[in-house]
Amino acid sequence: MTSSAEPAGTAGAGAPTPAPVAAIASGYAFTGPALDLGALLWDGQCRPDVQVRIPLSVLNRHGLVAGATGTGKTKTLQLIAEQLSAQGVPVFLADVKGDLSGIARPGQGGTRVLGRAAEVGQRWTAAGFPAEFLALGGQGRGVPVRATITSFGPLLLAKILQLNHTQEQSLGLIFHYADTKGLELIDLKDLHAVVAFLISDEGKAELRNIGGLSTATAGVILRSLTAFEAQGMTDFFGEPEFDTADLLRTAPDGRGIVSVLELPAVQDQPLLFSTFLMWLLADLFHDLPEIGDADKPKLVFFFDEAHLLFDDASKAFLDSITRTVRLIRSKGVGVFFVTQTPKDVPSDVLAQLGSRVQHALRAFTPEDQKALKATVGTFPRSPYDLAELLTGLGTGEAVVTVLSENGAPTPVAATRLRAPESLMGPVDAAELDATVGASDLRGRYAQAVDRESAFEKLQRATDTPTETDPTGAPATAAPPAAGQRHTGHGEEPSLVEQVVQSGMFKSLARSVGTQLGREITRSLFGTARRRR
Template sequence: MLQDGKLYLGTSRKPDDSINQGEYLDLGYANRHGLITGATGTGKTVTLQILAEAFSNAGVPVFCADVKGDLSGIAAIGEYKDFLEKRAKTIGLDPYEFQEFPVIFWDLFGERGHRVRTTLTEMGPLLLARLMDMTDAQEGVLNIAFKIADENGLALLDMKDLQAMLKYMSEHSKELTGIYGNISKQSIGAIQRDLLVLEQQGAEQFFGEPALKISDMMRTTPDGRGAISVLAADKLMMNPRLYGTFLLWLLSELFEELPEVGDPDKPRLVFFFDEAHLLFDEAPKILIERVEQVVRLIRSKGVGVYFVTQNPLDVPETVLSQLGNRIQHALRAYTPREQKAVKTAAETFRPNPEFDCFEAITQLGVGEALVSTLEAKGVPTVVQRTLIRPPSSRLGPLTDGERRDAMSHSPVAGLYDEDLDRDSAFEILKKRADDAAKAEEEQRRKEEDDEEELQESRRWTLPGFGDDDDDDDDYDDRGRKRSSRRRKPTRRRRSSRRQTVAEAAMKSAARTVATQLGRALVRGILGSLKKGL
């Protein structure tokens, strides 16, 4: 219900349970952020649902993280229930009409909604380094990795791109150190280990293409209603570092891309973060600082941020002080910490003399809350005990079939559902490494071939090798193969001095004749001597 630029939240009650007046949230102050708190089962999620409905009908796009799957029913028309009708009559909501709302489902894992991705380049080294709580040396190395990639046309899109770049830097650290400064292999190793932790939580699902355009979360329908983006966060919440990475990127993108608009008549976008205590538990310091910065400054860009959690102490004090619109459901005060939480919540409201806030918080029924919103000049209204109006859409989740049908008719159907893996740092560096290995192998084979040719040429030019008559020397007169050991080349006669068969025969005959002639001469001389004697 929209009345004079205000969203109807419910009807306040006096201490005697009589109906007082309607309670509204002024659209002009809706970008001053808000807080919805209360114990489990007190109606926080329904309050989130009716606010999302009201913003949508006012033409304001909404984003909400659905931790338990309850919010998906906002895409279906409401169903008649006795307690809803009773609530509507009690607060004077007439007529109470059911309605369905334009919803776009998102999911980082692509299982229960359209894929949500961004690239490492869009995340940037600064946010990534602070998210992983890197040392100065590690942050310096990460900045060098992004700079080298940028200078060499190596797009860093997904996790394998950054891992490939770090491996390249480790292998060429000596050459790169002289250009970019010290690149320690120990720092590279530490970054790789941090990235491994991020990968194990599913970061490879988040980093990649096609990257989400923020404008697709700020859509309006042809009839002027704002689209409600519902992020399936049940699985995501089990991976707190990945959820922190996503939130950090999303808030940073909004802060950087949206122009300053001052205080508009209504917000350009409203965020609801359900179960915010899961977000801030053990959150990196940079995330808390970034959320605080965004909460303080993004108001002027027309964006409202609303945290939904069990206890106001779950939200850091620096963030809590920026939340002007408050809806407080029942809290229990059994333990000292719970009593402190109730006291903190009570003290944040502008007091109402008709009742005590501390006692009222512990006595509120289901669907009842203390409400204080900002009015003229940003002054908070006096806190009122209010019955929250019933939702117009379905209470409870959609079936799987209904969710698939809603996704098939979504305005972003087909835009983000298929992975796009174009050539980036990983593919380019792998190709370069393969080409270098191939060239090295070809060079090695060429050198081996050249060496074999050289050895072959040397073998045929050594003395004693390559003669025709060497074959005869390999066997003895009985046909047995001689020893493979050859005579030393220095003791072998040159082939040019060897005799032919004919020459050997002639010399042999000459030696025989000479021997016989010599013997005859000797005998003749000796015979003549004897006769003379």
């Protein structure tokens, strides 16, 4: 490694310690519990006598793990997660690549691992950590994680459906109406039913005093929902809804449980997965009490592929992320965003992040050079030539700066990172299935439940007997049950047509007003606060 400062001596035995090295050593000499990241790199030499660490008490101040593909970000997550678990802190990991399940099993030594441990002064011992494996909507081997449409809220759903600002506002009106009338939006068919009613002749008046819902906008929303369902996304929404309090558990031996969320198809639906992670974070924000600064966080949440969350996000959405990240700190939750370059994260969010672990960057194109320059500009002043350093780091090496115990930034330190003690790779399928099968959560979440909600209330209304004329003959035929269709001249009405024909649903929707509906309040993200 090169530095812009001339060392005052060499690192050999009996030689004086260079002044910058002494300053870095002092900056990371914490008195309280801390996580060990690795050993200082200085002038191309590893200095195991200078350990680079993160105080446990500042991990609720959030962080960033960044670097080009293949530079070791995933192993850094694993290293931090297993040390947090060992200190009794629960961890949430999004497993984008499918290779974090190994955290539950002891690692394999080998020449490379033991050699790295010797270089950085690590006493490496193979160890597995208590883990819970989850899967969105049951798409994967883990315990299913679902959310209801109501609790997900309009802002996050608009992000998934890629609605514009006007359409997002209209979706907010739809949720407001459903909330106030006690029409539970459990799954996608519930939302279909309410939108269909609100553009019917009888339903239009329901929103007239608060702006109304245009047929064109409702059509866009309905088409987006239909396309979303066609992509196989129906299973993500429903009940039983996952209780995010289950992310805060510890094992009987006091270690924090590492919740690993499988994302096997993130390439197919990246926007859904990143937004679903934001729902988990927003739901935690709802339920946790204020605790201020504590000796250790209640949970550390790793948000992988973070750029997917911010791509094409509306200003309102970005504002909500910024406020949630800022405020959730006082509830004891730390958030680490994981991405390729800091420029993937908006500056207002980046400003909230206290810890930085920056792996190598590439600079092959003008865009890469611009990103490198922007990254260098986000670090405090240091004795390193950061532009040269960041392009020359090897796999498992990073530039680190964190917050000290008193909240001040530590000196920038090039670091050779420690090796994780758990298995660096996935466990086999049979072993994973056995772990999931023995999970305490499986009995609560494995079986989907479809209880009465907005769709069923609509269906019941449309199934009521029709009025008769004075001769006793039916004035109109009773509409069929929702979902029954056939073709030809005798084609039965669509869901929208059923709603239009319904003379009872308007009064039903106005009168429902259940206690559940009256108790719903919505957060910064429009997600619903629910009674546990």
